[in-house]
Amino acid sequence: MLELLREVGVELPGGAGLLKFGMTPGEVLELLPPDRVTHHRQCMGLTLDQYAELRHAHDAWLGGLLFEPDWSFDAELDGVVLGFGGGGPGATDRLARVEIQARPQVDGPESTPVAWDDIDLFGYPAAEIAAVLPGIPAPGGPPPAEMAVDELGLRLSRATPTAEHWERVTLVGPGSGSWGACCAGGLACAEQGDGLVGIMY
Numbered sequence: 001m002l003e004l005l006r007e008v009g010v011e012l013p014g015g016a017g018l019l020k021f022g023m024t025p026g027e028v029l030e031l032l033p034p035d036r037v038t039h040h041r042q043c044m045g046l047t048l049d050q051y052a053e054l055r056h057a058h059d060a061w062l063g064g065l066l067f068e069p070d071w072s073f074d075a076e077l078d079g080v081v082l083g084f085g086g087g088g089p090g091a092t093d094r095l096a097r098v099e100i101q102a103r104p105q106v107d108g109p110e111s112t113p114v115a116w117d118d119i120d121l122f123g124y125p126a127a128e129i130a131a132v133l134p135g136i137p138a139p140g141g142p143p144p145a146e147m148a149v150d151e152l153g154l155r156l157s158r159a160t161p162t163a164e165h166w167e168r169v170t171l172v173g174p175g176s177g178s179w180g181a182c183c184a185g186g187l188a189c190a191e192q193g194d195g196l197v198g199i200m201y
Contacts, residue, residue, distance in 0.1 A: 001113045002080065002100060004121075004171050006152055010098050013078055013112050021173030023095045025070045028084060032075045040074070042067045046198045048089060053193070054182035060195030061085055061179075062155060062170060062187065064099050068092055079103050079111025080122075088179035096175035101168045114169055116154065126158060126166050148187040155187060 003011040009020040017031040029037065045067035051057035060066040064083050070093060074083045085097035100114050102122045113120040121129060130136050130143040135151045146157040155170040172187065183189050 001115050002077075002082075004100075004114065004116045004154075004169070006171075007174050009095070009173065010082070010100075010171065016077075019082075019095065019098060021095050021175050024093060025073075025084075025086075025095075028095060029073070033077075036077055037073055037075045040072045042069075042072070048092075051198055053197075054089070054179070055189045055193035056195065056197040057193075058088070058179050058182045058189035059193030060197075061088070061097065062172070062190055063195045064170075065195045071095075076103070077112065080114060087175040087177070089181060091175060091178040094175050096173050097170060098173075099168065099170045102165075116152070116169075121156065121166055121169050123165070125164050126156070129156070129166065146190075148190060150187050153187075155190075 001013055005011060007021065009018055011018050012031065019028060019031060045060065045065045047067050048057050051060070057066055064085070068086055071084045071086055074081055079102070081101045081103060083099040083101070084095060086092035087094055087096040102111055111122065114122050119129060119132065126143050130147060133149050133152070135149060136147065142161050145159065145161045146155070148155050153172040155172070156166045158165065158167040183192065
């Protein structure tokens with residue numbers, strides 16, 4: 001089980017250790033099995049200094065589209081993929097964002113549970129999870145394809161509003177505070193920014 005711990009980090013499965021906000025890229029890599037880590041080159045994302053507006057860069061950062069050279073790796077553990085990001089401007093060397101994405105299961109064992117307060121965020125229907133999260137108004141229908149839960153530093157998303165389960169969870173830690181120059185609130189830029197601005201195809 002991957003356990004999400006607000007303002008702390010992520011407890012890895014099988015007693016592998018705790019990914020703590022504030023870690024350096026090297027410290028994160030020491031916790032991950034080397035054969036499960038993939039390093040990436042810049043191909044789809046721009047760097048921070050190439051965005052004309054911080055709000056666009058922030059939205060790209062939240063969505064894992066902003067290229068951060070020190071954090072250009074992810075790791076697949078037990079059917080989920082973990083992506084990592086440093087803090088905002090001037091704080092990119094310390095872990096401040098962890099993204100967990102469920103891998104579609106064709107054959108083989110089910111993916112490891114991703115738990116927030118003992119709730120498996122990928123295991124229960126999206127509507128049921130949305131109903132128990134704080135600060136979320138009672139939905140009149142299925143929840144949207146993307147939701148931000150500011151109080152918890154969580155962002156939940158899936159490909160379409162009709163998908164039954166959440167497919168990606170982003171946990172934002174206290175180290176993301178330097179994005180304050182962009183806009184107030186750790187997740188507010190998603191409503192105003194556009195992370196695809198400047199993306200190269």
